[in-house]
Amino acid sequence: MGNRLIGYGSYLPERVVANQDFEKIMDTSDEWIVTRTGMRERHFARDDETVVDMATIAAQRALDNAGLTIDDIDLVIVANVSAELDFPSVGCQVLGRLGAKNNAPAFDVRGACTGFIYALHCARGFFTSGMHRRIMLIGAEKMSRFIDYNDRSTAVLFGDGAGALIFEHSTSSYSGIIDTVIMSDGTEFDMLHGSPDHHIMMNGPETYKKAVQLMPDAANYIMEHAGITADNVDWIIPHQANLRIIQSCAQRLEFPLEKILVTVDKHANTSGASGVLALAYAFDNDIIKRGQLILYPAFGSGLTWGAALIRV
Ligand code: ACO
Numbered sequence: 001m002g003n004r005l006i007g008y009g010s011y012l013p014e015r016v017v018a019n020q021d022f023e024k025i026m027d028t029s030d031e032w033i034v035t036r037t038g039m040r041e042r043h044f045a046r047d048d049e050t051v052v053d054m055a056t057i058a059a060q061r062a063l064d065n066a067g068l069t070i071d072d073i074d075l076v077i078v079a080n081v082s083a084e085l086d087f088p089s090v091g092c093q094v095l096g097r098l099g100a101k102n103n104a105p106a107f108d109v110r111g112a113c114t115g116f117i118y119a120l121h122c123a124r125g126f127f128t129s130g131m132h133r134r135i136m137l138i139g140a141e142k143m144s145r146f147i148d149y150n151d152r153s154t155a156v157l158f159g160d161g162a163g164a165l166i167f168e169h170s171t172s173s174y175s176g177i178i179d180t181v182i183m184s185d186g187t188e189f190d191m192l193h194g195s196p197d198h199h200i201m202m203n204g205p206e207t208y209k210k211a212v213q214l215m216p217d218a219a220n221y222i223m224e225h226a227g228i229t230a231d232n233v234d235w236i237i238p239h240q241a242n243l244r245i246i247q248s249c250a251q252r253l254e255f256p257l258e259k260i261l262v263t264v265d266k267h268a269n270t271s272g273a274s275g276v277l278a279l280a281y282a283f284d285n286d287i288i289k290r291g292q293l294i295l296y297p298a299f300g301s302g303l304t305w306g307a308a309l310i311r312v
Pocket of ligand 1: 027029202205207208211241299
């Protein structure tokens with residue numbers, strides 16, 4: 001049993017924070033941020049704007065795009081690590097906000113920057129088993145909640161936003177979520193984690209080294225597993241952590257840069273929302289066309305890493 005993509009939606013908060021805005025409040029520069037990360041601006045949610053608010057808007061836009069209502073969805077999975085409430089799940093809250101009456105289940109996955117790949121992996125399993133027929137996947141993060149303005153090495157790296165995709169069952173195995181792989185290594189937990197006072201603790205150089213090794217590894221693994229080569233892939237949408245990481249991955253994979261989608265300059269690192277926001281941006285701007293094959297590798301706190309192959 002396969003699946004196909006039938007709708008997408010996204011939401012970015014109105015407030016745009018440029019590198020120059022950081023220059024005013026900490027010892028940094030636009031030049032440093034652009035050179036080290038490729039980031040130019042990011043969106044920050046309002047103080048009263050929550051992960052659930054953003055996820056709900058993205059979800060409604062995906063439903064509108066698919067021509068469906070929330071009662072047509074029989075499972076919601078949300079990738080996020082930044083929800084304001086420990087419980088209930090963002091998924092349940094989104095169903096409530098949208099007035100779902102069909103008792104569909106919902107749960108969140110906490111795979112950090114790999115979270116959306118974890119969600120895609122779950123969805124693929126549910127379609128393969130035939131347990132669910134129409135699944136909404138949401139990536140939603142308010143990473144600005146975690147910013148420590150006394151730590152310039154992490155403060156400039158993150159942004160907020162949400163994206164949603166709706167897949168439905170299909171008899172074709174050549175569309176939708178074609179393949180996924182997810183992995184983790186908890187022994188490397190110290191490299192990148194949240195602190196009890198909700199700040200991001202990161203060893204930047206070590207994280208960088210791991211990212212440029214593990215994202216290409218996951219990409220190569222999934223291409224081999226699916227029996228395809230780089231020539232079959234139309235676009236790579238890497239997790240948008242840092243432009244230098246993205247370029248290094250492209251080089252290791254011997255992928256031309258024209259096939260790599262980059263939104264890190266506009267959105268910065270939105271963790272579990274980064275890949276789905278990038279895909280929505282590419283649809284909105286007619287960059288990626290329906291029917292093309294996307295390779296989406298990601299890496300994040302956990303450590304977690306993985307990749308997905310999606311024919312959109
Ligand atoms: N502005 C100006 N200078 C800065 C800033 C800043 N914002 N931040 C750090 N510096 C300084 C440092 O203090 C250091 O100064 P020093 O040499 O006087 O000590 C210098 O710049 C170099 O610091 P490095 O940490 O070595 O800089 P590096 O080139 O490694 O770049 C960066 C830092 C951008 C964080 C890089 O290591 C990186 O991208 N790492 C991966 C980060 C990442 O992808 N994280 C997300 C993972 S996914 C997830 O799950 C959240």
